[in-house]
Every structure is written in C-alpha cells, then in structure tokens.
Amino acid sequence: MTTRWLTATQQKAWRSYLLGSAKLMERLDRDLRSIGLSMPEYEILVRLSEAPERTLRMTELAQSVHHSRSRLTHTINRMESAGLVERVSCPSDGRGVLARLTAKGYDTLVDAAPMHVAGVRETFVDVVSADDFATIGRAFEAVAAHADRIGQNRQPSTPAAADDALESGC
Amino acid sequence: MTTRWLTATQQKAWRSYLLGSAKLMERLDRDLRSIGLSMPEYEILVRLSEAPERTLRMTELAQSVHHSRSRLTHTINRMESAGLVERVSCPSDGRGVLARLTAKGYDTLVDAAPMHVAGVRETFVDVVSADDFATIGRAFEAVAAHADRIGQNRQPSTPAAADDALESGC
C-alpha cells in the first residue's frame, strides 16, 4: 500500500500542534518548578486531593495520571522524601500500597494551584476561543478513546517496506 | 486577586487534552522505537532532509525542533554514533557547526516515514473531523505565537499568596 502522506495544510497543522503543545507544557512546567514541583507531580497532588481520604492505591493513581507503575514508584519516592505524600499499606490487599496526601502536600497544592491555573489560562484557555477550546477537548477525548480501542490487539504497525519515495515526513 | 478557576467543562476539556496528547505521543514514540528512533530524533531527520544540502547549523536546527542547544548537542552525539548524521565545521563562522544528514540517515527516514505518517493518521488525523483538525492547527499556532510574545518580558508569574481555597486544581 502506498503511503497517504499528509497534505501541506495537514502537515502545517500537525507541526503547529507539536510546537504549541511543547511550548505550553514547557511554560507550565517552568512555573511549577519555581515552587519545586513538576507537571507530573502536580497532577499526582491533584488526583490525591480529589480522592476519598486523599488516598489512592498506587495502581489506580498510576492509571489516573497515565504513568507506568514503575514511574509512579519513583515519583512517589521523591515526593515522599519531600514530605508531600506518605505510603500506607493496604488493609484489604497485602500486596497493595496506598499513597496518601500529607498536610504539607495539601498545602503545597493550595499554594501551587492558583499559579498553575493562571498559567493554563494565560497560555491556553484564554488564548483560543471558547468554541475552539471545547473542540480541542472533544477531539482529544476521541483521540484518547481511540488509542485505547486500538491499543489492545495491535500488530507492530507494519514494519513497512519503503515502498515509496519520501514525500513529507510530517 | 482571587483565582479564576476553570469551570467543570473547561477542566474536563483540559484533562482530555492532557490525556489524549500523552497517549498520542506515546504511540508515535513506540512505533519509532521499533526501528531505533525516537520522536525527537525523527523530527531532526525530517528537518535536515528538508534543508538545502540536508545540512543545518546546530542553532537553526535546535530552534526548528524547539530543543535547547545543549539537548541538541547530546542528541546529535547519539545520532552521529549511530551514523545518521555527521558534523561539519562551518566555513563562514569559526564557532559554527553544521549537522548533515548521511545517506544512512536519509535511508532511515525513508524507512520510518510511512509508518510514522500512518501512525499520525491512525491515532489522530483520521480520528477527528477535518474541521476539528484544522481548528487544532490554528489554535495551537496561536498558543505558540502567544507563548513567544509573553515569553520575552515575563515576571515569574506572581509567587501567588494562597489567597483563596482550593477549588479545582485542573
């Protein structure tokens, strides 16, 4: 099968997306770093703050922020050293570990949230129209759902004979 | 000033965006990794392939893929060891270094591109409507442009007194 390359317009849109989202994340990360947090850590604080008892099983938390279990272990290690969370062993499952937000962790989130939300607004929400923002939300919801659907039984995506000349690599 | 939190709808859109784009990048990266490349490396190959002589100054290349100069140095080191690019000293500027795509680098790109483009389509372009995709392109173009504009003379974004209670950290 011959490759369906992106049109010039699609390619431009794709590159704008890559660039814009990189700059967006960069800015938000930089903001958070000024108070000693990173984006992934901030998201963990948010998820825990919303959970009953401000506590979640490691695996649930990992799924919720979409990290690997290993990555979460490392991150929680760092956050535990910083006193933001603590580990509690799970009463109902001997294998399980609960991550619980400490008071300090909660305070840190309360400190960080206004700045973070302001950053999200200033660099994103208030930069695009309300309609466009809603469209982005719907579109990426579909992207996430679709990724799950095909994520199951997927072949390694055709090792791909270079059956045609390079046209536009995106 | 009291924080303008995100509405529930905005928050949902924001989280969908975070999740969807994470899954998207994850998939594309995984595809490329099956032939020994990463997203950043792939983008470098593309930029070089499009440049006259398949050659760019390090700094131009860094700006083009939006990496720090340091990051580019490290990445080009790895790619040079892999034989994908080579360094040439710049004739017109004694400080300068040119990165040039090798034949092997070009072949690698020709191999990778069909799979990569197929991945971009399958997980993104063909998942959302053409209109939505165009909207995303325009929106993130604006985000990128705005980030540049405020990136210049920006105060560290108000260290922010926690002047109000936590409502929704995004």
Next chain:
DNA sequence: CCGGAATAGTTGACAGTTCAACTAGGTTCC
C-alpha cells in the same frame, strides 16, 4: 586593533523516565 560583551557549541553532573527483572501476595482449579 584591543578589550569587553555577545554568540555558538560542548561538557559533565544531576534529575526524571523506561525497561526488564524481581519479590511477594492473591486466585484458580484439580
């Protein structure tokens, strides 16, 4: 031209992520 400032690129230490291997506690089923 000479001295200071700016620019190009590299370096090495550190922080964060991934990956594969591992421990340990549950589940199933005969």
Next chain:
DNA sequence: GGAACCTAGTTGAACTGTCAACTATTCCGG
C-alpha cells in the same frame, strides 16, 4: 492444599533531558 498463574509494587541499570559552567570565536565601541 499446593502448583501454576496472575496482579501489585519495587528495584537498578541504561537512557534522555536539564542546568550551569565552560571554551572558542565573533562583534563592537573607542
């Protein structure tokens, strides 16, 4: 009730990215 298997979480090594410090060259004002 125990063998085989599955799930939860951790570990450590390898890899990637960041940051601040450094070298080398060019630019610019006097």
